[in-house]
């Protein structure tokens with residue numbers, strides 16, 4: 001029995017996937033998480049710490065971590081990198097133009113983090129339901145996604161309010177991760 | 186009397202327990218780290234709350250907490266309608282405040298028993314908690330399908346479904362709560 005078989009057995013006990021949802025404050029991270037989980041999204045207050053959901057998804061046990069995005073607590077993000085299989089970066093596609101520079105900087109900063117080096121990257125271009133929202137192509141351009149070569153990535157335009165494309169994004173990230181870590185299945 | 190528990194109550198030790206403990210394994214005063222703000226149990230399919238407790242305010246005065254609580258306050262007795270046993274998925278939400286110093290490594294282990302047999306065990310590592318933060322964790326789990334004989338047996342055995350919840354900070358037990366469950370028709 002080779003090492004890979006042993007590793008597979010270990011992980012298989014309970015196929016767990018850890019996702020970390022980050023992004024600037026007000027991007028819609030908590031709303032996306034609640035929406036995916038079938039909860040009421042009408043009263044969401046800013047996240048002053050973390051908000052975790054543990055749920056079953058396509059045969060996996062997903063632990064999804066949504067950590068507050070206010071500037072004052074961004075320095076704590078690094079405490080949640082360990083063992084992350086997928087990073088979900090949420091963008092408010094109708095945000096003020098000056099915030100996209102900050103958004104790009106924070107994202108590219110994360111991609112140089114060693115503890116996130118193996119993670120798949122899903123970018124949610126959220127709030128597509130708003131009239132002023134930029135398209136996912138425009139967001140990809142603003143965030144300079146084409147230069148990313150260190151991570152498997154995908155951008156998906158979505159709306160946490162209508163639910164549009166949320167599952168499409170989740171499916172992509174879970175499938176991409178499972179191909180890597182549960183390769184032998 | 187020593188503040189320390191008699192046995193060395195490590196996470197590994199707790200994970201070997203196969204029946205409810207007779208006593209609480211740490212004093213109430215061991216918890217200088219967290220304060221529960223809300224606890225909720227919901228039926229996921231209908232998104233209906235089955236049980237809900239909330240503190241009126243999320244503001245905690247960390248210098249004036251009452252740590253003299255009696256053991257009665259660490260025990261809760263739930264009565265659920267019998268339909269509970271046939272729900273497909275249950276979500277339990279815990280909201281808690283963290284002390285101003287923060288926590289390096291926070292972990293919860295919960296052992297559920299029926300008639301002194303282990304039926305379920307949860308082991309969740311929150312890890313780092315931001316100083317002064319408010320955090321939420323919802324765990325959605327699929328209920329094991331029970332046949333009608335099993336359901337009847339559980340209804341006929343009030344308070345024989347029990348759980349012990351253990352909370353650790355840096356592998357040291359800081360809180361131990363107990364619950365018992367009965368199902369009414």
Ligand SMILES: Nc1nc2c(ncn2[C@@H]2O[C@H](COP(=O)(O)OP(=O)(O)O)[C@@H](O)[C@H]2O)c(=O)[nH]1
Pocket residue numbers: 023024025026027028029030031032044045046047069090126127128129130158159160161162
């Ligand atoms: N129109 C619209 N508003 C959204 C969407 N997603 C989130 N919001 C709103 O944006 C605000 C911030 O959402 P929240 O989830 O708290 O953002 P977070 O700080 O990233 O967690 C809230 O008022 C949400 O109702 C969306 O897809 N469309």
Ligand SMILES: [Mg+2]
Pocket residue numbers: 029030031045046047066067068069
């Ligand atoms: Mg939030």
